[in-house]
Amino acid sequence: MKDGKSVSNLIFLENKFQVENYLKNKSKYKGVLPISFNFEVEKILLENHISFKKDEDYEDKINLKNISSEAMKDTWKIIKKSNLKYREIPVLELFYYDIFIILANSKKYSLLFKKIIELEKPKKIIVFNSKNGFGKENIFLLAKENYSGKIILVNYKGALLSKKSKSLILYPISSVQKFLTLLRIGLSKNKNKIFTSGGKIYFMDLINKLSKNKIIDFSDRLRKSFFIRGIYAPFYEFSGQESPLQKTFQEDLSNFKKELGSSIHIEKERQLYIIENIYTLLELKITNVLRALEEAYSLFNKKKIDLIFLSEDSAPLSRGIIKLANKFGVKTCVFQHGLMTYGVGTFTYADYYFVFGNVSKKAIEKNCSKKTKVLSVGCPRYDSFEWNSAKRNKKEIVYAMEITNERVMLPDTHLTRKRQKELLKKMFRVMKKIPDYKLILKIRPNWELKEIIPLVAKSEEFDNYEIIEKTDNPKLLSEAAGVIVNHSTMGVEACLLGNALISLSYPDLDKVNSYKKFPGVNVVYTEKALESEIKKQIKSFIPFKKKDIKENIIFEGKSSEKVVEIIKKELI
Structure with a gap:
């Protein structure tokens, strides 16, 4: 469905419970265009051969610059206005990072939602609201203030957030x-x-x-x-200890919640999102x-x-x-x-x-x-790392991926889901040209976007790869013929082991890419440049020099x- 062409309805899907509800009641949603806001949703829709669009389809059409820096400034404004304390400790200050993520996401999702409405021009939209658990859906909290048309609300059961307690075992x-x-x-x-x-x-x-x-x-x-x-x-x-002070604090917390709305001087279209998410944050985490x-x-x-x-x-x-x-x-x-x-x-x-x-x-x-x-x-x-300047003979190229999960994936500081896919395509296309070398994809256990790897590999008809979650990192990085990272510290480890390093990224992320200031590290953005650097390392290995990074890290x-x-x- 092309941008600008009016559709009858849109249905926004943000989690597995919502997409399951949609599939179960698909006959009721004829003529509705699903919009996926989550990789798990995307995967389920693909498996069921549903025609849909993704939030990432609109990503390049909005201005996502400086979201993080602006959110951080607003975070500290909110914190400094709060008198909420426990044993003289400013409580909101403890949760500054969580509040920062809430503010940054409020801007990101608000911009995405408004752009989708602008381009798709729906007559009405369908959004979901969970009736149990903590936390409200992003679109549910943004729709009322950002859409003037008809909103159909679907209530469902399914808690993605809940208070955690220790098991009996x-x-x-x-x-x-x-x-x-x-x-x-x-x-x-x-x-x-x-x-x-x-x-x-x-x-x-x-x-x-x-x-x-x-x-x-x-x-x-x-x-x-x-x-x-x-x-x-x-x-x-x-694990925690009770105190009468905690009961007194709960009274202070109730007063804080009542006053929170008046202390947030941010555009109205984001206020409900921010207030509800801060409530949820405190409800879920503050007691423990x-x-x-x-x-x-x-x-x-x-x-x-x-x-x-x-x-x-x-x-x-x-x-x-x-x-x-x-x-x-x-x-x-x-x-x-x-x-x-x-x-x-x-x-x-x-x-x-x-x-x-x-x-x-x-x-x-x-x-x-x-x-x-x-x-x-x-x-x-x-x-304990040992510097090794000898040529690596193992026919492996390691790509240590950025493994940020979706909740904290901010577009001006991290690789978005869309960009992860784009870089994987570049990597697979280059590796197909050097079939004697195996690609090792190093990720962390339980990374929620792990399955984008086989998804992209299948579309590129590439199978000469292995995904590794747990291993001896120094051994892996030391033996590989070359190491590629985006912005992670595994690049530092490769350098300290004497291996050559390539940083694969985007020009607009240079400000958050420390490797731009690492002499001897080649930062590349295109498939052509990536291919050139990998082949150069294979043909004529150039070990990393300690002196190149002495200002960045003493070794x-x-x-x-x-x-x-x-x-x-x-x-x-």
Whole structure:
């Protein structure tokens, strides 16, 4: 159906429950054009041979520039107007990233919806509203303020969002593990108790070098305890603790909800979307976060924590723990774990921020408290990497894909679903010209867009590929004849292993592509350029040079030693 040609009706489909309802009642929807807003919906419609359009069909027809930067500014305006606090911690500040995503998506979906209406010119539209669970559909929240025609509302059952509680099986496991960990903490009175959040992969070498202290891995989600070279790191789950303060806070929260609408000075067409989604966010997450912080408060009060390592400071629990630690004089150390682009987005109150190199140092120093010491040390988890400048003989090309899920996929900072497909097409077409080499597609487990790979491969008649979710990343990247990334840190890992690196992206994403500032990394945008760079690497391997990235990341194999020296000198 061509743009501009009027259709009788449109039906907007955003999730599997809606598309199942549509298919079940298909006879009622004759003459209706389905518009898919989700890959799972797209897949189901394709399987059922339904003619439809996708949100991505309209993507290039709207201006999506600066959505993220504008949303971040509006996020902090909303946060600063709020007096909502728990134990003197500004609560909305803990959820800044979630609020940012809500604001950015409100703009993205609003622009898409209005453009679809403009081009398709429907007489009426059909939208869905779930009668159970939390959260309202994007289109349901936008339709009333953005469409003046007739709206048919279809109510259905199907909860995509719900309050999560621990299963009856996991609860006793969690309780026993926590009891044993607390027992170990109690028996370690003469040792410094260092709580680390990030798991084994981030702090392996550090834990080994700090073995004379008591190391406790923690999170608000159940994980296993682990061993590192004979050192036992017990796990502590912040599952939550009750306090009378939480009841008082609920009263404050009710008042906040009543006043939220008047504090959001954003165009009317997006206000309902923003307000409802912030309500849902707080309803789903706030109780568990406050309970976890109450438990942390109790541990600080009992002097059970002497030092904290964090692999990030953007999650609500991490941000809250830093605030509490500041109150009790417990030092906090944040470790950079990803590349920093044109904007940090938040403000850190940690005592120490250990960064890859001077590029990141400059970015963080603009967004931290006066007491925060920002130190360039490299990355402790890369200390074990071995530089290899020899030509790679394994006939594999690795494409480490950007694996953002749809909820946080913002068009001016990430590859959209449409762009993922476009880049896969380019990759497959190039690889068909070098059939002796196998394409390895590296993704993360449970990536919700995983199935776009076979979908595009089938359309391109390409089958010389393998999808890998879990593997020994250094081995994979070190042995490959070439490595391609979009913007992810797996590119850094390839560089530190001496391999050649290509960044496959789009010109308008240069501002968020750190590899544009990596000397020696070729950033390509076209199929022709991609083919040229891959063939060049196969024919004449040119290893990555350490000196090319010394400003971006220090790589001497001594990052852990540097951090431990600082910790022993200044903190414990």
